[in-house]
Amino acid sequence: MVSCETVQIKPPSRNPIKDKMIACVQCETPFVFTAAEQKRFLNLGFGIPKRCAECRKKKFKAIRISERRKHNGNKRQGWRKDRELEGM
Numbered sequence: 001m002v003s004c005e006t007v008q009i010k011p012p013s014r015n016p017i018k019d020k021m022i023a024c025v026q027c028e029t030p031f032v033f034t035a036a037e038q039k040r041f042l043n044l045g046f047g048i049p050k051r052c053a054e055c056r057k058k059k060f061k062a063i064r065i066s067e068r069r070k071h072n073g074n075k076r077q078g079w080r081k082d083r084e085l086e087g088m
Helices: 035-044 053-087
Strands: 020-023 030-033
Antiparallel strands (some): 020 030
């Protein structure tokens, strides 16, 4: 016996997405989270941003610099070990 399930299709939301004012957690400056950004974030599975665009740029720049230093530091340490082994 085959069971049939009824699938309910939700009608489009009658409440359109509206721009939101959000206070940045870092600099406390209010910024607009536009309806277009909200749709894009929703489609990508992201949450609501906590930082304004300027603070986000600063944060990602700091992360990139930190990662470069970490990566370059490992190269230097390996170089030192090779030089020490040559002297032995």
